[in-house]
Amino acid sequence: MNTLVAIAIAPVGQGDELAQDVAQVVKVIRESGLPSKTSSMFTEIEGPWDQVMEVVKKATFVLAEKGIRTELVLKADIRPGYEDTMNKKIERMNHYL
Numbered sequence: 001m002n003t004l005v006a007i008a009i010a011p012v013g014q015g016d017e018l019a020q021d022v023a024q025v026v027k028v029i030r031e032s033g034l035p036s037k038t039s040s041m042f043t044e045i046e047g048p049w050d051q052v053m054e055v056v057k058k059a060t061f062v063l064a065e066k067g068i069r070t071e072l073v074l075k076a077d078i079r080p081g082y083e084d085t086m087n088k089k090i091e092r093m094n095h096y097l
Contacts, residue, residue, distance in 0.1 A: 001078055003049045004085045006042045007056055008073040011063050021063055028059040035086060042073075046086045049078065 011021045026043060029036050032055040034047040045052050056074065063070045079085055 001049050003052045004046045004077045006044050006075045008042050012069040012071050024062050025059045028062050
């Protein structure tokens with residue numbers, strides 16, 4: 001079942017600059033091979049439910065396994081019968097702009 005998630009995974013209590021820790025998270029996501037896009041606040045990942053959730057788990061635990069308290073914010077769109085919703089949602093919106 002096609003799933004699109006927007007996630008924010010970040011260390012808690014690690015100071016003001018989080019880019020190095022967040023980069024470790026994004027690396028796991030990019031190496032998964034699933035389509036993804038990273039913005040300043042979220043990373044979107046799209047694919048079959050089980051694969052997406054496995055990537056979310058691995059990306060979350062890359063920090064937690066180092067003993068770092070980790071926060072995860074997740075929003076999911078499960079839409080049967082659709083693919084490439086990460087891009088097609090934007091295309092449909094742009095059509096109306």
